[in-house]
Each structure stands twice: as C-alpha cells, then as structure tokens.
Amino acid sequence: MTIGLFCHYFRLRVRERMEYRGAFLIGLVSQGLAYAAGFTVIWVLVNRFGTLGGWVWEEIAFLYALNLMSYAIGAAFTYSQTELEGMVQKGTFDGILIRPLNPYLSLAAQQFNIGYVGHLAIAMSILIWSLGNLAIDWNVANGLFLVLAVIGASLIQAAVLTLLGAWSFTFVRATFLFGFAGTLQTFITYPITIYGATIQVILTAIVPFAFVNFYPASVLLGKEGHLFPGWIGWLTPLVGVVVFWGAYQVWMRGVNRYQGAGG
C-alpha cells in the first residue's frame, strides 16, 4: 500500500513536470552550464599547480563526481525541504498531512524534483571519465562498495536537507540555513586534509560531509595518513543509514509537534 501510493504520487509528479518540456530542457542546459563553469574553475586551479594536497586532477574530479552524484540523488527527493518554510507559512503543508501516506514520503514523492537528472548526467560523465583515468584495481568487493558508498553518500545529503527542513516546523524561517549548508558543502570540493584538524573533525563527526566523497574515495584510491584511519571510509554506507534515520526521526518528531503557522 505504502509503496504503491508512493509510486503513484511519484508518477503524477513526473508527468506534471514533463508537461512543460521546453522549459524543462532549457533549465537542464543552463544548470549544466553553471556546473560546467564551476568544474572548469577547479580544473584551471588544479591544472595550473599539478596537485592539490597530494591529489591529482583525476582524483579531485572523482571527489567532485561523488559529491554531485550523491547530491543529485539525495536532493531529488528532499529538495522540497527547502520549500517547507513557504508551505508552513502558507498552510499548504497541512494538505500533506491529510494524505493517506506517511507525510515524509508524501512530500518526497509529491515534490520530487526530476530536474536533478541533469546533475546526475554531469556527475556520471565525470565519474566515468575519472575512473577511466585512475588506476583502481577493480574487483567485486570494491565495485559493490562504490555502489553502496554512493547510496550512503546520497543518504547523508538527504539527511542534511531533511534536518534543515525539520527546522521549519519549529522556527518557520529556514531558507537562510540552506545557503549555509551549501557553503559547508563546498569544503568537500577539495580533499579535507588541506584543512586544519578542527574542520576535519567537524566534517567527519558533526556534519559528516567527508563521508560523501573524501573517505570512500580514500578507500578506493588507497590514500592513507590523515587525522582518522583510512578504513573508516568502509563505514560510509552505515554512516549514511544512521544519519538519515536520525534526521528522519527528528523530522517526524517535528511533524508531530507541528501546530500550523498562519494559513
């Protein structure tokens, strides 16, 4: 029942978005341009100096691809959290509460953002290119690990957006925090070993963005010698599940205490 309903809402949402195909495609192209520009600037930087913190360009590109891909997957379902503030203010969130489906899943399906296929395509291209240029000794174990790590990383990205969305229930205003989360995310554009110990600890233990790309990449690329042992990268899928579960609990608690605002 739950899965069926989720898929039904999901299908309706995709059909709704596909109604304006031209606008959708232009959106994809312009977003692609924006990411290509950001990526090119990082290329200019690393290309000029050869390596950054001991990481060569292909490895930095791999970090970029993992970050963008997990963000695309995680945010496609949870980007609606950024609109929660408006929904709470206008009272339209109450509509979600009367659906015959768990409100979190309702929101995820009903506000699913298919625009992230553009991000996904860019991330995929960079991932395939970088993997083709990196000497990784592939076997079943690390192949499976890469897939699980991407899922774990997506869960971490989703968890951060979910937690910020939960903020809307209590404090109504939340938009300004999303900008800050985005800024924190730029930390992991680069290998975190270039930062001081405090920032590394924060990115590992408090806002675990380092598990999105740095730790899983370290495992696959055989990087060692940072603040934390290299093997913690293997924990990425677990970290993803735990962090997302925690964020979901906080969110549901927020919904249960939600009294409505305005409307």
Next chain:
Amino acid sequence: MNVYVAMIGKSYRKHLVYRSEVWVRIAIGVVWVAIQVAVWTALIGEDEVDGISLSDMITYSIVNTVMALAMMDRSLAELDQRIRSGDIAVDLIKPFHYPLTLVVDGMGRSLFSALFSVLPTLAIAILFFGFQAPASPVNVLGFVVAFVLALSISFALACLVGMLGFYFLATFHFQWALGALRTLFAGTMVPLWFYPDGLRTLANLLPFQHLAFGPAATWMGELTRAEIGRNLGLGALWAAALLGICWWMWARIVRRLVVQGG
C-alpha cells in the same frame, strides 16, 4: 530626488528586519575565506608562484569575498515574478522611474549588508588570516573606482536578465547562465593570471573580469599604473554600454508592455 533618498532609508529598514540572520551571512563569508585560504596554503605554502605569495592570495580572497557579499543582489531576481503576476503594472503606475527605484532599493540593501555583513566579515577575516595593506593611495583610489564600476556592471547584467522576463515566462535559466559566465570569467576564486592563455584571452574580451579580478588586482598593486588606467577605462566603457542597453530596452519594453492577469 528626496523621494529616492527616502527610499534608500526605507529599503535599509526593510532589510533590518532580517538582522537576526546576519550571523549566517557572516559565517558564509568567513567559511568562503577559510576554504580559499586552505586551498592556497596547500598550493603555494611558503613558496612564491609567478611572484605571488600566500599572503597575496589571502588578501585576494578576502577582497573578493567581501565584494561578492556586497554584490549578492537579489532585488532583480524577482522581477520575472512581478511580471508574471501582473504586479509590475502597479510598479509602473507609481510616479517614480521604476528602474531607478530598483537601483535605490539595491543601495538600501547594500547599506544594510555593508554594515551588518561586509564589515564584520572583513574584520573577522583580517583577524584570523591577516591582510595586506594596499600598495599605495593610487591603488586605493583605483580600487574604489573599480568597485563602483563593478557594482554598476553587476546591476546592469542583473537588470538585462531581469528584463528578459518581459519576453520569456521565467528568467531563472538566464540567471544560471549569467552565473556560469561570472564563475568562469570573473576570476573570483582563481585570479586570471593563473588562467591558461586561451581562457585568459576570452576573459579579457568579456566584461566579467571587471566584477572581481580587476578591482582585487588593483587593490593588491599587481597592476602597473598604466594597466590600472586601462582597466578602469575598459570597465567604464562596459558599464556605460551595459547600462545604456538596459535603458534602451526599458524604454522599448514600457511602450509595448501588455499586462495580463494581476
């Protein structure tokens, strides 16, 4: 005229409502600087690259972050919504020159962000990371002029994209495309002297370098006086041309505007 001065005050007070969120903007600015300082420390360290030292790059990052905070201008981003909803009709009925009210609104906002986010960010960044004083009074003067030109060009570009809303349903894709060009060619993060030749040549042909690279390099004394002069001249030409196009487009649009809905 008095009306417009009063509008600056109104816009300033409007933004004052958000002062509780100011710490986030300061935090964003400080984090930006911290990331760039870490990157440049890893890349340059104790050495010099092309005569550029770490302390040069820290100054470059701080100047650019502060300028970016001052230019974070969203007042034109909502223009397409006002056009779609028909609110634009009400804006046009008012006895003011509408584009000028947008400028004035931006000034109030800038005043607010100067006091509540730009100056605190600058102070914190200087305290943590250090900062080079400008090379000479000429550089300070050049920087001030270059910064005013940067604000004008930034406004004109945002205005042009905003006015596309009269022709298209939404303008957010154009904003993204504009953002992409700025990211690539303004030199906000990586100064143009580290760019490969092809990209550098392209950047020199476009107005975006006057938004970030030009003012920052002027401040740092990395340019000779002749180069500063040429840069400011080019920047002024770009600013005049872009503002001129805005003005011309606006005059055309207002004459043929048909508002639906509202």
